[in-house]
Amino acid sequence: MKIIGGEFKGRTLRVPSGIRPASFRIKKSVFDILRGEIKDKVVLDLFGGSGALGVEALSLGAKRAVFLDISKACVNAIIKNVSAIRKFPYCSVLFKDSLGAIKSFNYKNVSFDIVFIDPPYYKGMVKKTLKALDEYDILAPSGYLVILCYRSDEFSDIYSRGNIVYDKVYGQSRILIYAKV
Numbered sequence: 803m804k805i806i807g808g809e810f811k812g813r814t815l816r817v818p819s820g821i822r823p824a825s826f827r828i829k830k831s832v833f834d835i836l837r838g839e840i841k842d843k844v845v846l847d848l849f850g851g852s853g854a855l856g857v858e859a860l861s862l863g864a865k866r867a868v869f870l871d872i873s874k875a876c877v878n879a880i881i882k883n884v885s886a887i888r889k890f891p892y893c894s895v896l897f898k899d900s901l902g903a904i905k906s907f908n909y910k911n912v913s914f915d916i917v918f919i920d921p922p923y924y925k926g927m928v929k930k931t932l933k934a935l936d937e938y939d940i941l942a943p944s945g946y947l948v949i950l951c952y953r954s955d956e957f958s959d960i961y962s963r964g965n966i967v968y969d970k971v972y973g974q975s976r977i978l979i980y981a982k983v
Contacts, residue, residue: 806833807858808858813886815852816883819875832950839915842864844867846870848918849921851920852879856893857887869896870899872897872900877897921951923952928955929955949980963980964981
């Protein structure tokens, strides 16, 4: 997997085995939509995996990125990927579950301009994460919530803090973007 745009375009990212990273087509679509919204923003990459979404945002000018994963292999891959582009001073990589982290960020009054949610398919994590984000508001005003999920996942009535501004299916995957209201 490679970084597709920005300062580090073409650099290869390490991907732990067993991880389903977002395809080139999906990443390109997401970052084409968000291109003007990323510069100088703070992003959260929940379910970080390889860190591809947060690293892509850094490559496109994000000010800071926070990555979360519960897999040591994924956390190690994220650390290596961020170190390879020399952006570690602008990152936090946490070995923590997403639901607990959302609650913790809220209690500490930490907010993010863009939150990426790209969990493993078929585990029900999108619904649980959206419920947590609805209860514990960590999305900054005018922020974006970007969800990459299985095409038939349905949860449009769970998150009440934003409006759907993009919803499109690509093969077996779906991109859903909420803008905070």
